[in-house]
Amino acid sequence: MPELAEVEFFRRQWDPGLGSRITSVDVHPEARVFRGVDANKIARRLSGRRFLSSHAHGKNLLFRFSGGVWLSCHLGMTGRLWSIDSRAGAGSEARLHRPGSPAEDAPRHHHLVLHQRGRRLVFSDPRMFGRIVLRECPDVPEWWSSLPPEILSPAFTRTRLAGLLARRGGSPIKAVLLDQDIFPGIGNWMADEILWRTRTDPSLPAARLGPDAIGGLWRAARRLCRDALRIIGTDWGRPPESWLFNHRWIDNQRCPRPECGAPLSREVIAGRTTCWCPTCQEGSGGRREPPVDDALRRP
C-alpha cells in the first residue's frame, strides 16, 4: 500500500511518542520483517531509550532514539504504523486513527510494539514484505545519507533526470518511474498519476522522451509529491475527483479529464497493473514531443 504520501502519514503516527522513553518492547522474532537480523537484540537495544525524532526518505523511515540507536523500517506492501493511547479516559484505549485512515491489523501481525508510559507504538505488516533494521552509531547511518536525492529536494534536477532517463532508455517509462534510485517514493499509483497528467504512454521507451517531455515529467512528479503529501500525508485525505487516483481501481471507469471521458484501460506494464487513458496518452511523447534528442543520448 504505502508510497511516498502514505509513508509520510505512517511516519507521523508515532509522533505522540516523541520525547518519551521506551519502557519495554515486544517482537515476533520469527517474523520475516526481521530477516537477517536479531529481533530480540533490537528489543533489548531499544528498551530504556528515548524516542527523539523521525524521518522519511522515499519509502524509507528512520527513527532516532537516545544513545545513538537508529531504527529504520520499510513498510513493504502492507506495513502500517500507529499508536495506541491507553491514558485516555478510565480504562478505555484511544486508537489514534482518523476517520478514513487504515484500521488496525490483527495482533498476530504486530511484529514490533514499543511500549511507553500510557502508550504503544505499533509496527504491523500482514504480508511481511516490509523490513526492520537497527543501527547503533552516533550520527545518521551511512546508508541513509547516501540515498539518492528525493524528488522534492534541490538535487533532483531536470539535468540529472535527463541523464538517468537516457541510461534507462530501453525501459518503458513506467518502469523508470518505479525505480527507487530515480524516483524515490513513487509507487504504482503515483507513477500512473504522473503519466496520466503528462499524457504519456506508460509503454513508451524512456529514450523517446524529448527535453520538453522530460521537463513536463519532472514538473508533474514534483507537483504530485507536494499535493499528495499535503492531502494524504497529513490526514489520509481523499484526493480530488479530478485525479486518476479515484478511478484507477474501479472497473469500467472513464478518463476524469473533462474534455476526454474515454474508457480507461488496465494492463500489466513493467510487471505492474497499469491504468491509463488510451485516448489522452496514446502515442504520446513520440507524437506530442520532438523526437529523440540525439545530443542527450550519445554526445
Added chain:
DNA sequence: ATTCTTGTTGCATC
C-alpha cells in the same frame, strides 16, 4: 476456488 494486490530482490538472460 481462483485471481488479484499501492514493493523489492535475486537470478537468468540478454
Added chain:
DNA sequence: AGATGCAACAAGAA
C-alpha cells in the same frame, strides 16, 4: 559491466 524482465516472497480481499 550494465540493462532488462520475471518469479518469488505471504496473506487477505474480491
